[in-house]
Amino acid sequence: MNNFMSLISGLLFGIGLSISGMMSPKKVIGFLDITGQWDPSLALVMGGALFISIIAFKFILTKSSPICENQFHVPSNTKLDKAIIIGPIIFGIGWGLIGLCPGPALANLYTLDFATLSFVIAMVTSMVLTDKILSKS
Amino acid sequence: MNIVNFTPIPSLIGGILIGVSACLLLLFNGRIAGISGITKGIFKKNSGSDKLWRSLFILGLILGGYMSHLFGLEIGNSKSVLHLDTKLIIGAVLVGVGTSYGNGCTSGHGICGMSRGSKRSIFATIIFMISAIITVYLTRGLA
Numbered sequence: 001m002n003n004f005m006s007l008i009s010g011l012l013f014g015i016g017l018s019i020s021g022m023m024s025p026k027k028v029i030g031f032l033d034i035t036g037q038w039d040p041s042l043a044l045v046m047g048g049a050l051f052i053s054i055i056a057f058k059f060i061l062t063k064s065s066p067i068c069e070n071q072f073h074v075p076s077n078t079k080l081d082k083a084i085i086i087g088p089i090i091f092g093i094g095w096g097l098i099g100l101c102p103g104p105a106l107a108n109l110y111t112l113d114f115a116t117l118s119f120v121i122a123m124v125t126s127m128v129l130t131d132k133i134l135s136k137s
Numbered sequence: 138m139n140i141v142n143f144t145p146i147p148s149l150i151g152g153i154l155i156g157v158s159a160c161l162l163l164l165f166n167g168r169i170a171g172i173s174g175i176t177k178g179i180f181k182k183n184s185g186s187d188k189l190w191r192s193l194f195i196l197g198l199i200l201g202g203y204m205s206h207l208f209g210l211e212i213g214n215s216k217s218v219l220h221l222d223t224k225l226i227i228g229a230v231l232v233g234v235g236t237s238y239g240n241g242c243t244s245g246h247g248i249c250g251m252s253r254g255s256k257r258s259i260f261a262t263i264i265f266m267i268s269a270i271i272t273v274y275l276t277r278g279l280a
Contacts, residue, residue, distance in 0.1 A: 124180075
C-alpha cells in the first residue's frame with residue numbers, strides 16, 4: 001500500500017510540475033529575473049502548493065501516525081547552522097545558472113534529452129558523494 | 138521590470154497538485170516529499186523496502202511528466218533547451234552539492250518544510266531564492 005501511494009504521489013508531483021511550468025528552465029529563469037523581463041507564474045506554483053499543504057499538514061501531523069506506517073519521518077533538527085546557510089547559497093547559484101532544481105530535472109528525464117540526462121547524472125553523483133563525505137566527517 | 142509570459146491558471150493548478158502530492162505522501166507514508174532527500178536515500182545503505190518506495194516515487198515523477206506531455210498539458214520542458222557544456226555540469230554539481238549539504242531543495246524546504254513551519258526551511262528557502270535571483274541578475278546576457 002505505501003509503495004502504491006509513493007508511486008501515486010510521485011505521479012501527481014510530476015503532473016503538477018509539468019502543468020505549472022516548473023519543468024521549463026526558461027520559465028524558471030524568467031521567474032528569477034525579477035529586475036528584467038519578469039514571469040511571475042512560478043510564485044503561484046509555490047503559493048498553490050503552500051496553500052494546500054500549510055492547511056493539510058496541520059491536520060495530518062496531529063494524527064498519532066500516518067496511515068501506512070508506524071511513525072512520521074519528519075526532520076527534528078532545528079539548528080540554524082552553517083550547512084543551512086552555505087548549502088542553499090550553493091544550490092541557488094546552480095539553480096539560477098541552469099534553471100533546473102532536482103524535481104524538474106528528474107521529471108524531465110522522460111524527454112530522453114541527452115543534456116538533461118547529463119545534468120541529472122552530475123547532480124545525483126554530487127548529492128551522493130557530498131552525503132558520503134559528510135557522513136564520514 | 139516588465140511582466141512577460143504570465144500563466145497564472147496552469148501554474149496555480151500545478152502548484153495545488155504538488156501540494157496534494159506532498160499531503161498524500163505525509164498522510165499515508167509519513168514522509169516528506171523532498172525530491173533531493175528522496176533521491177539521495179536511494180543510494181544510502183538503507184533497506185530494500187526503503188529504496189523501493191523512493192524509487193517508485195521518482196518513477197512516478199518521471200511518468201507524471203510524460204503523461205502531461207501526452208495530454209498536451211505541459212508548459213515547456215528542458216528538451217533542446219539545455220546544451221551539454223561546462224556551465225551545465227557546473228550548475229548540476231552546485232545543485233547536487235548544495236541540496237545535499239543544505240539537506241533539501243525547492244520541494245523539501247520550500248514546500249514541505251515551510252508548511253511545517255520549520256525555521257530551518259524558511260531560512261533555507263529565503264537564502265536559495267536570493268542566491269538564485271542574484272545569479273540570474275549577474276549572468277543575464279551571458280550566453
